[in-house]
Amino acid sequence: MCAPTHVRGIIMRCQTCGDATSPTADDCQSCHTPVGQPAVTPGLPTYPVRGLGLAASIAVGATTVFFLLQYLFPVYARGLIEQAAADRDADRLFAVVLAEVALSVPFSIAILTAGVLVIIWTWRARKNTDAFPGALPATGAGWAIAGWLVPFANFVVPAVVVGGIARDSVRRSAGGLVGLWWIAWLVFSVGERVVSVKNELAAAALPESPSTAADFQAWVDAYQRQIGRGVVPAVACVVAAAAFIVLVTWISTGQQERIARAVPAWPVVPGMMMYPGGPGLPPQQSVTAPSPQVAADPTVASPPVAPPPGGTIGA
Known part of the structure; x- marks a missing residue:
């Protein structure tokens, strides 16, 4: 059996056969697939069998x-x-x-x-x-x-x-x-x-x-x-x-x-945050609530906004 590679407590496995890969070998010792080769070529279709x-x-x-x-x-x-x-x-x-x-x-x-x-x-x-x-x-x-x-x-x-x-x-x-x-x-x-x-x-x-x-x-x-x-x-x-x-x-x-086991089509670099939607993609905002980056419409409790000097457009 291949000696497992550990990265921060994670065992690195071959994307082809699923066996653990050796940290000193370039190929999987079980199926001889190059280490790091993706399980499926991105963009090509696959079918359930x-x-x-x-x-x-x-x-x-x-x-x-x-x-x-x-x-x-x-x-x-x-x-x-x-x-x-x-x-x-x-x-x-x-x-x-x-x-x-x-x-x-x-x-x-x-x-x-x-x-x-x-x-x-x-x-x-x-x-x-x-x-x-x-x-x-x-x-x-x-x-x-x-x-x-x-x-x-x-x-x-x-x-x-x-x-x-x-x-x-x-x-x-x-x-x-x-x-x-x-x-x-x-x-x-x-x-x-x-x-x-x-x-x-x-x-x-x-x-x-x-x-x-x-x-x-x-x-x-x-x-x-x-x-x-x-x-x-x-x-x-x-x-x-x-x-x-x-x-x-x-x-x-x-x-x-x-x-x-197919890896994402985009590259994953060290330190990239992982989200449910994919690496580097933050969770989507709900469309039923206002975005935190956009101010909500003023309410009756909001202070009035003073017009800038010089009046308003058309004045």
């Missing part, structure tokens, strides 16, 4: 829950199909299919909502780094949006953008966490599509009106294979969601705290 990051994290978590419910549905459906086979009741199979389709609706809504919130959060967090002195973004702010949407670029660019945001926000590398999140996300997104195609092909080959024990067994086997196919995407989904939520929380907190 903590609330949006929380909303994005909740949406990502909800998407994960709905996907896991979809993955585990064949376990429940297999029991229904076995009961339908015992009763030779084909109508139950169609009820299983309808339930599976209905379960996909909240997942689709959740992943669409999460995608929109994540893109907005990424853009805001990337724009904030433009106001952070010492930031060296590898891409323009527009790639925080386009990187998710442009084909083939969306296999690389979002990880580069988020990694740069993490580095430029608190001057600390998060490459390991970003790499874990992105690899897990790619495994999930590609694996989920492959599994969906295989499940659709398998479902198309099932007998539409099962009547024999072999027909019902084909349905049981199809749902059993769905469970095995979905293991890898399900695990990757959980890992990607957990890593991304940690990243969003860490970056959002770091940016908000850094913005809160």
Whole structure:
């Protein structure tokens, strides 16, 4: 930990990471920011990201829950199909299919909502780094949006953008966490599509009106294979969601705290008085009372003011 610098009992802290700075070092020993460098460049806009990051994290978590419910549905459906086979009741199979389709609706809504919130959060967090002195973004702010949407670029660019945001926000590398999140996300997104195609092909080959024990067994086997196919995407989904939520929380907190530490745009010199309105600015006078520098209107108790020698103007 850095040795704190004391000025009249005040510990001097780095404006970037908030750690105490050493009186003998030119840079912060935690994040290597030059001592005295402001947290935010005066005059450049910043955007709140903590609330949006929380909303994005909740949406990502909800998407994960709905996907896991979809993955585990064949376990429940297999029991229904076995009961339908015992009763030779084909109508139950169609009820299983309808339930599976209905379960996909909240997942689709959740992943669409999460995608929109994540893109907005990424853009805001990337724009904030433009106001952070010492930031060296590898891409323009527009790639925080386009990187998710442009084909083939969306296999690389979002990880580069988020990694740069993490580095430029608190001057600390998060490459390991970003790499874990992105690899897990790619495994999930590609694996989920492959599994969906295989499940659709398998479902198309099932007998539409099962009547024999072999027909019902084909349905049981199809749902059993769905469970095995979905293991890898399900695990990757959980890992990607957990890593991304940690990243969003860490970056959002770091940016908000850094913005809160932003120094005033005007210089503060030793001996300058500090007021609520800013350094060197006295408290504003109330507009409902006369200024102490301006004499109030004479009242009946005020002595009359004698005219100057020579009379008045116009006399």
